Amino acid sequence: MPDMRAILYERRGIDNLELREVPEPRVGDNEVKLRVLKASINPVDLMSVEVLSVSPIPHIPGSEFFGVVEEVGKGVTHVSPGDRVAVYTRLFDGSCESCLRGRQTYCVNGKRIGVETQGGYAEEIVVPARNVMRSSLRDEILASLPIAILTPYHALKIAQVNPQDLVVVLGASGNTGMFLIQLAKMMGATVVAVSTKAWVKDFNPDIVVDYVNAEEVIKEFTQGKMASVVVNSLGQEYWDLAFKLVGNYGRIITYGAITGGKAQLDVNKLYLKHVTLLGTNRGDMGDFIELLTLASKLKVRTWRTFRLEDIKEAFLSFKEGRRDGRIFLSP
Known part of the structure; x- marks a missing residue:
């Protein structure tokens, strides 16, 4: 498998964030591989680096991002390579009682991308196909939508x-x-x-x-x-x-x-x-789908977009309150 660049850490702390070359993830059935176009930093990302128990280790953080489809697995029909997609970053099985009631946030088998799974601070990521939807929203809005x-x-x-x-x-x-x-x-x-x-x-x-x-x-x-x-x-x-x-x-x-x-x-x-x-806690898939239309009217204030090479500076700016708007990352 070819390599990609990703932010990883093995021990907690901003000082332990590293940019490394790692193998690209493989796409499986009912999954899609995305090329990440833009990601953002939220409190949960800072917490995942400094406080939360994360998996797997070494860990790639990043709970809010969007991308373009590079490859689709068997059984995926609603998106194709080249599609820009929004990503709902809570994993859910779709079959438990919570999911059947439209409460995917509390899926009994649910996980948070970037916390309990590898996240979006990387050039590539594989996610379940059910978590992505085609969208023509602006980059900064798509990179703000999941959280x-x-x-x-x-x-x-x-x-x-x-x-x-x-x-x-x-x-x-x-x-x-x-x-x-x-x-x-x-x-x-x-x-x-x-x-x-x-x-x-x-x-x-x-x-x-x-x-x-x-x-x-x-x-x-x-x-x-x-x-x-x-x-x-x-x-x-x-x-x-x-x-x-x-x-x-x-x-x-x-x-x-x-x-x-x-x-x-x-x-x-x-x-x-x-x-x-x-x-309240994030939102469910129904809310996410509604926002694919509503969010076209929203504005965002961007303070700065960092490269992956500057991940430590980006996180310190967020933690210390030096930002004056949203912080984005561009892999």
Whole structure:
């Protein structure tokens, strides 16, 4: 088999990431081999390098990417070599109870590409054919679809966001935040983007406010009613703020904990306001298919695209918060 270039590590830590020549993966029945065109860095990728138990070892990270079909295995008919494809990066068997109910995220035999299997920080990858769909979406959107777009879309659907809602987005300049603003607007909601970055206004929220003034501004804007939906993907450091910003009968959504997951819950605040807490996790195949159409309207802010040779710099930029938009990798 010919070789390809890939990022691998055998021990945890950014310093242990290496660019190596490794054998190209072989395509099997009902699988497709992709040439990876663009990948991205998300919190789960940093966690897989520094914290999570991954397999196999040596490990190739990369949970969000897209590519072009190079080879198809026996039984594959819906895509052909040369097709640009979006990749749903949760593996699922399609036959368990969760899958039959359309909840592929919780397939009993499911795995995360880039965590429990080899990932997309490589020139080539083999994935199940059921996980790819042809798409003409722009490169940066396709490389954001599996996590950064899918996660907030699924969360907003679970929260049943509608035109009567005022949605507050904490971390509005983050990987998911920039898309959450746009998706909530598509659902007809009024959107308040909480961020220190002035450029979030490019995604057309109704209000942009910093963290210090968020409570006062939202209170004035809503005449004291506060928000009907608050999205806190940041974790424990913003838990108290989320409760200050949510109104009676409001919903607080969480799908991340980058500042830590040990938030203390004041039960009084929960029941006195009649607040509903919603935890969500990525999204299912049905959401992914819907986004193949909806995502054509989305914008993305790219900070920088790195080569595989510069993987350590890319990860350090992500970890240390030096980025000002999305970080992509171009194999």
